[in-house]
Amino acid sequence: xxxxxxxxxxxxxxxxxxxxxxxxxxxxxxxxxxxxxxxxxxxxxxxxxxxxxxxxxxxxxxxxxxxxxxxxxxxxxxxxxxxxxxxxxxxxxxxxxxxxxxxxxxxxxxxxxxxxxxxxxxxxxxxxxxxxxxxxxxxxxxxxxxxxxxxxxxxxxxxxxxxxxxxxxxxxxxxxxxxxxxxxxxxxxxxxxxxxxxxxxxxxxxxxxxxxxxxxxxxxxxxxxxxxxxxxxxxxxxxxxxxxxxxxxxxxxxxxxxxxxxxxxxxxxxxxxxxxxxxxxxxxxxxxxxxxxxxxxxxxxxxxxxxxxxxxxxxxxxxxxxxxxxxxxxxxxxxxxxxxxxxxxxxxxxxxxxxxxxxxxxxxxxxxxxxxxxxxxxxxxxxxxxxxxxx
Numbered sequence: 001x002x003x004x005x006x007x008x009x010x011x012x013x014x015x016x017x018x019x020x021x022x023x024x025x026x027x028x029x030x031x032x033x034x035x036x037x038x039x040x041x042x043x044x045x046x047x048x049x050x051x052x053x054x055x056x057x058x059x060x061x062x063x064x065x066x067x068x069x070x071x072x073x074x075x076x077x078x079x080x081x082x083x084x085x086x087x088x089x090x091x092x093x094x095x096x097x098x099x100x101x102x103x104x105x106x107x108x109x110x111x112x113x114x115x116x117x118x119x120x121x122x123x124x125x126x127x128x129x130x131x132x133x134x135x136x137x138x139x140x141x142x143x144x145x146x147x148x149x150x151x152x153x154x155x156x157x158x159x160x161x162x163x164x165x166x167x168x169x170x171x172x173x174x175x176x177x178x179x180x181x182x183x184x185x186x187x188x189x190x191x192x193x194x195x196x197x198x199x200x201x202x203x204x205x206x207x208x209x210x211x212x213x214x215x216x217x218x219x220x221x222x223x224x225x226x227x228x229x230x231x232x233x234x235x236x237x238x239x240x241x242x243x244x245x246x247x248x249x250x251x252x253x254x255x256x257x258x259x260x261x262x263x264x265x266x267x268x269x270x271x272x273x274x275x276x277x278x279x280x281x282x283x284x285x286x287x288x289x290x291x292x293x294x295x296x297x298x299x300x301x302x303x304x305x306x307x308x309x310x311x312x313x314x315x316x317x318x319x320x321x322x323x324x325x326x327x328x329x330x331x332x333x334x335x336x337x338x339x340x341x342x343x344x345x346x347x348x349x350x351x352x353x354x355x356x357x358x359x360x361x362x363x364x365x366x367x368x369x370x371x372x373x374x375x376x377x378x379x380x381x382x383x384x385x386x387x388x389x390x391x
Contacts, residue, residue, distance in 0.1 A: 011299035016289045018146040031303055046189035046246045053239055054088050057174055066090040067175040068168045073106030075268040078113045079254035080179035085117050094121035097160055100131040101276050116261050135382045137216045145208050149289040150296055152281025158209040162228040168238040175239045181249055183300035189246050192239035276371055279331045280378040287387035311358035326354045334372045335386050341373055
């Protein structure tokens with residue numbers, strides 16, 4: 001990030017993001033948003049809503065499953081499934097989405113997680129050519145529509161949400177659960193009743209993404225699992241709930257519990273699509289907005305917690321900005337190199353000392369490097385030219 005970019009004095013948001021402005025004290029419009037300031041109250045209300053929703057589902061559930069839970073093969077969603085079974089006493093169906101850039105180990109993890117917890121699971125393969133076209137044509141359009149730096153991730157999130165909700169509709173499952181945290185920014189923590197149609201169809205982001213799907217694919221997807229027709233007047237739209245964001249989430253506690261079940265952190269770490277696509281889509285975010293694809297979730301952490309989790313450290317705002325600078329340098333370093341790069345610690349430890357320090361374990365650090373080295377390979381997979389970003 002450019003050193004002279006104006007940014008919020010409280011969180012990390014720069015003014016290069018659409019709709020972000022600073023007041024006279026240097027505080028951004030997001031920090032000043034009443035809804036953001038009331039997040040703690042909204043979270044308490046969501047706890048009661050989730051408890052009532054789960055209780056009603058346990059009492060009235062007619063089908064074999066109470067909830068469709070998205071599992072990625074990583075630790076966060078594995079712990080979500082564990083909580084649904086043992087804490088909330090629900091009957092989940094685990095859904096694993098096979099994506100064009102996913103890893104075989106992730107699917108194996110998802111299968112093992114479901115087996116250990118004694119729940120059914122299903123894998124749905126997203127057609128590779130479809131995903132490639134969606135990203136290749138959709139990402140530039142999404143950035144042009146000023147969806148912001150998170151646009152690259154939004155394309156994947158939109159697909160996952162449409163698929164999971166459509167599958168829940170067809171299987172008569174009343175709830176969809178996702179394992180994202182509060183700082184990752186769900187617009188609402190429990191979406192049910194009349195709010196579902198607003199959430200799926202009328203929020204600015206969802207509306208634009210649905211419009212892009214129609215612009216790119218025409219009517220060929222109408223009525224398919226990729227097209228969530230939330231405008232239809234129907235009462236059976238599933239509720240969507242984010243239990244980690246509502247009840248709180250401790251990764252150390254989650255790792256300890258999963259290890260007790262026979263799922264060590266080393267087996268689950270990094271096995272999700274987001275970990276692989278972040279460096280790739282960040283190249284486009286840097287070019288369009290001079291910030292990391294996840295700058296908004298990072299800013300929420302600083303705003304709501306007072307620090308940013310990075311590796312094994314909690315970074316105050318000033319340290320977090322230094323971390324983001326080196327993260328950008330590392331991403332663009334690999335994006336600019338055509339040749340095969342060495343898979344050795346010594347080649348990167350001196351170049352990116354802060355990242356090595358934050359991740360603590362050298363093998364974890366090298367794993368992060370390996371993902372960043374895939375930037376150019378992903379550009380070839382999607383048939384895209386990486387943009388030039390200053391840095």
